[in-house]
Amino acid sequence: MASTALFLPKFVSGFSLLDEAIATGKKLVIIQLSGGNDGLNTIVPFRNDIYYKKRPSLAQQKSNLIGITDEIGFHESLIAHSNLYNNGELCVVNNVGYPNPNRSHFRSTDIWHTASDSNEYLQSGWIGRYLDASKSKSLDAIEVDDTLSLMLKGEQTDGIANKNPALFYKTTQAPYFKKVVEHHNEAHLSEHNLGYLYKTMVTASSSAKYMYETSKTFTTKTTYPNTGFSKQLKQVADFINSGLQTKVYYASLGGFDTHANQVNKQKRLLKVYDEAMEAFVKDLKEQDSFKDTLILTFSEFGRRVQQNAANGTDHGTANQVFLIGNQLKKQGFYNPMADLSNLDTNGDLKYDIDFREIYASVLNNWLDIDAKKVLGKPFSGLNIV
DSSP states (O other): OOOGGGGOOGGGTTOOSSOSSOOOSOEEEEEEETTTOOGGGTEEETTOHHHHHHOTTTOOOGGGSEEOSSSEEEOTTOHHHHHHHHTTOEEEEEEEEOSSOOOOHHHHHHHHHHTOOTTOOOSSOHHHHHHHHTTOOGGGEEESSSSOOGGGBOSSOBOEEOSOHHHHHHHHTSHHHHHHHTOOOOTTOOTTTHHHHHHHHHHHHHHHHHHHHHHTTOOOOOOOOSSHHHHHHHHHHHHHHTTOOOOEEEEEEOOOOOSSSHHHHHHHHHHHHHHHHHHHHHHHHHTTOGGGEEEEEEOSOOBOSSOOTTSSOOBOSOEEEEEEOSOOSSOEESSOOOOTTSOOTTSOOOOOEEHHHHHHHHHHHTSOSOHHHHHSSOOOOOTTO
16 A cells, blocks of 8 residues: 555654654653642641641641651652652752743643743744754654643644554554545645644644554553543653653643532542552653653642631642652752742732743753743753753
């Protein structure tokens, strides 16, 4: 059978999704705890009287926490993360946010995904612009989902959304898909009409074949928990361990909008997150891939310090960011916990570190690109990676 490339219109002839040699190098895995995880009950200042006064029925008790320092404990569900902390493979950046914070899930997520100011509306994400600036291909960024988030959408190049390489490949082999591509000699095709469709379909076809054939060469021996989030991370590990050339991966775990009955809900969600991460890191370590992988976990905002009447917390502002890897320049806590005696006028934590400073560090020092080309503004970055 003739190759797909023979069916291309002239303006995309020569378009090649994949290099002959599989690229090697550092990988970035981004994880979002969607809904606004309560950071104050995730890493707990158990000696702080204000914490217990503000949360009379919601505060975590010292006896249930995993002790980290004389004043700070991890939530009881974060067993694997406490081990990463003790191994020097975790950096916690406290009080991360941005000026004039927005408390809408959708808008704040857009701000984190695009790296915009709070009053700035961008149509491209920071990873998408990284693809543009580095002249990378669509396959260099994968979201393990059925739809592509704004984070991975660039001005010239978008990442790929896929959580099942076999199904993705099977779809591109459907008769209708192939029939559309065969209309290659029609003179009216251009970049401004059906030509875009051809390029998109060729990208999908090439990506699907490569992802499927590469990822099926590796079978993990690591046992993952039976959760949807674990399946996402298992797929990412399969991609990384099989030698897929992708540089950036994005996955998410939802449900953190804990306005009511927070204690049990957050305990369950953090357990899902922690156990999946434990299996993921183990999988990477067993294949010697962990040394080249950086994991960044964020949530679009934290929660208000004062608990509400429903034994939950309302939308807040600043929160923690976790960075996991064995090439961290800074281990443990990057900066102090929030000062609960110095809140903003709404009773929220004040941010100390702009989240884009973390992005700048990752771009400059891990993905090896000038962060200003991606973020559009100068950020000095943090000495973490």
